[in-house]
Amino acid sequence: MSALRLETDRLVLRRLSRDDVDSLAPYMADPEVMRYMGGRTRTREETAARIERFIQMFDMDGIGQFAVERKEDGVVLGRCGILVWETDPWTALAKAETTKPTETEIGYLLGRLHWGRGYATEAATAVRDYAQSQLGEERIIALIHNGNDRSKRVAEKLGMSYEREVQLNFSRVGLYALGKRPAL
Secondary structure: OOOOEEEOOOEEEEEOOHHHHHHHHHHHOOHHHHOOOOOOOOOHHHHHHHHHHHHHHHHHHOOOEEEEEEOOOOOEEEEEEEEEEEEOOEEEEOHHHOOOOEEEEEEEEEOHHHOOOOHHHHHHHHHHHHHHHOOOOOOEEEEEEOOOHHHHHHHHHOOOEEEEEEEOOOOEEEEEEEOOOOOO
């Protein structure tokens, strides 16, 4: 098990654990939080299954989604980290599971109480910097649902710009990118 941790001025990004279910389940049950995450809320059991899958992906790749924890009080604000997507069709997998071309996304989800305080940008910046400096990622994307202006601002603060629309299983989303698009 990797002990990988990232730190910022206000946050600790650490591996998700099964113990994070109680912290993340209320966020994933909130319709406003899930509005741009496929639009469907999740039960506690579905949240536990999603965390389990993130743990498996982290085990396979040595990187993935982190719990975002506030340093001052240890409160878990959400999750943020690397998601690897096969692009035809767009499917999130561990890099170790992929057989087709991929894109590397910085994905995040924060509880609504923690919006508007710069936490998403702070966490995503730490992940971007790690991905570029330690993983050698030259291109990083964010997949953002139309109307999700908060996430668009985070992507722009990371240096990303709108590139094109792509079809995910639940809807068409904007692909924001930092780095050149791979040749087809």
